[in-house]
Amino acid sequence: MADTIESRLQAAGVTLPDAAAPAANYVPTVTFGNILQTSGQLPLENGALAVTGKLGGTVSLEDGQKAARVCAVNVLAQAKSALGGDLSRIGRLLKLTVFVSSDPSFTEQHKVANGASDFLVEILGDKGRHARSAVGVPALPMDAAVEIEAMFEIV
Numbered sequence: 001m002a003d004t005i006e007s008r009l010q011a012a013g014v015t016l017p018d019a020a021a022p023a024a025n026y027v028p029t030v031t032f033g034n035i036l037q038t039s040g041q042l043p044l045e046n047g048a049l050a051v052t053g054k055l056g057g058t059v060s061l062e063d064g065q066k067a068a069r070v071c072a073v074n075v076l077a078q079a080k081s082a083l084g085g086d087l088s089r090i091g092r093l094l095k096l097t098v099f100v101s102s103d104p105s106f107t108e109q110h111k112v113a114n115g116a117s118d119f120l121v122e123i124l125g126d127k128g129r130h131a132r133s134a135v136g137v138p139a140l141p142m143d144a145a146v147e148i149e150a151m152f153e154i155v
Contacts, residue, residue, distance in 0.1 A: 056106025
């Protein structure tokens with residue numbers, strides 16, 4: 001099998017879900033020229049939040065990393081939908097912004113974000129190496145532990 005994004009997803013045992021519909025008055029993605037920007041993606045699995053709560057409180061670092069990985073899966077699902085099902089149109093992942101619901105004393109947002117970054121590099125290869133911000137916030141929608149948005153170059 002050729003080394004493609006789809007084959008790497010399959011090798012990782014990941015099936016992308018259908019792209020989630022917006023939960024409010026916004027669109028899931030915007031394309032401007034050769035840039036695709038996703039709206040923030042929550043750690044939704046089978047229509048429910050996989051991880052809720054705050055890092056440094058009820059959520060462990062490992063569960064935060066899992067939440068970030070699930071968010072990254074959902075980012076790819078949105079990209080696939082926006083690209084007509086063709087992930088090969090991803091030229092490069094340019095930037096991730098990772099929002100981590102955190103207690104004030106929690107300072108390992110960058111380690112939580114690695115759950116997404118490591119997964120995206122595994123799946124996208126060198127095209128997945130990206131700039132990133134990891135930001136601690138007091139709360140996220142529906143008590144999600146993590147939310148991630150992404151910006152891609154498309155070809």
